[in-house]
Amino acid sequence: xxxxxxxxxxxxxxxxxxxxxxxxxxxxxxxxxxxxxxxxxxxxxxxxxxxxxxxxxxxxxxxxxxxxxxxxxxxxxxxxx
Amino acid sequence: xxxxxxxxxxxxxxxxxxxxxxxxxxxxxxxxxxxxxxxxxxxxxxxxxxxxxxxxxxxxxxxxxxxxxxxxxxxxxxxxxxxxxxxxxxxxxxxxxxxxxxxxxxxxxxxxxxxxxxxxxxxxxxxxxxxxxxxxxxxxxxxxxxxxxxxxxxxxxxxxxxxxxxxx
Numbered sequence: 001x002x003x004x005x006x007x008x009x010x011x012x013x014x015x016x017x018x019x020x021x022x023x024x025x026x027x028x029x030x031x032x033x034x035x036x037x038x039x040x041x042x043x044x045x046x047x048x049x050x051x052x053x054x055x056x057x058x059x060x061x062x063x064x065x066x067x068x069x070x071x072x073x074x075x076x077x078x079x080x081x
Numbered sequence: 082x083x084x085x086x087x088x089x090x091x092x093x094x095x096x097x098x099x100x101x102x103x104x105x106x107x108x109x110x111x112x113x114x115x116x117x118x119x120x121x122x123x124x125x126x127x128x129x130x131x132x133x134x135x136x137x138x139x140x141x142x143x144x145x146x147x148x149x150x151x152x153x154x155x156x157x158x159x160x161x162x163x164x165x166x167x168x169x170x171x172x173x174x175x176x177x178x179x180x181x182x183x184x185x186x187x188x189x190x191x192x193x194x195x196x197x198x199x200x201x202x203x204x205x206x207x208x209x210x211x212x213x214x215x216x217x218x219x220x221x222x223x224x225x226x227x228x229x230x231x232x233x234x235x236x237x238x239x240x241x242x243x244x245x246x247x248x249x
C-alpha cells in the first residue's frame with residue numbers, strides 16, 4: 001500500500017521550507033525548482049492534472065533531499081514515513 | 082537549507098548502490114535524437130510502501146515498484162518521460178543536448194553518502210543480487226546525445242532500455 005500525501009500539503013510545505021521555490025507542470029510531471037536545482041518527477045496525479053491528488057511520499061523524500069530542504073522543517077507539514 | 086546531518090537515514094532496510102545505463106531515441110522538435118547515458122547512479126531502498134529507486138545522477142527523479150525489477154522498469158519509463166519533457170521544450174538540438182547534460186549532472190547529494198556506504202557493503206560481500214554483475218564504484222559516468230538520421234532509426238528504437246549493475 002503506497003504511502004500518500006496530498007499535493008496541496010506538499011505545496012504548503014514548500015512555501016514554508018523552501019521560500020521562493022517555483023513549480024510548473026510539464027507534459028508528464030510537476031517540475032519543482034529551488035536554489036538552482038529541479039525535481040522533475042512529482043506526479044501530476046493519477047488522472048492527470050487533478051486539483052489535489054495524492055502523491056507517493058517517496059517522491060517527497062527524494063524532492064527534499066535533492067532540493068536540500070530541511071527534513072525537520074518538512075516533517076512539520078508532512079508525514080514522510 | 083539543511084545539512085546532511087539533518088536527513089534521517091533510510092536506515093534499517095538494505096540500501097543497494099546501482100549504476101544505470103540507458104539508451105533511448107526521441108522525436109523532438111524537427112529532429113531525431115539518441116540519448117546514451119552510462120553509469121548514472123541510483124540508490125535502491127525497500128521502503129515500507131514499495132521498492133524505491135532514487136536518482137543521484139540524474140538527481141531530480143525517483144521511481145518505485147512493488148519489487149526491484151518493476152522499480153527498474155518504472156525508472157526507465159520515468160526517465161524516458163523526463164527526456165520527452167525536455168525535448169518538448171527544446172527548440173533546437175543544441176538546447177536539448179544542454180538540457181539533458183544539466184539534468185544528468187545535477188547530483189542528488191542527499192543520497193550520495195548512502196550510495197558510497199552501500200558500495201563498501203557490496204565490496205565486503207554483505208550485499209549481493211542474483212544475476213546482477215558488479216562494477217567498480219569509481220567507474221566514470223558518460224553521456225552521449227547525438228542526432229539520428231531517419232534512415233538510422235530501427236524498430237528497436239521503439240523501446241528505450243535501461244540496465245542496472247551493482248556498484249562496489
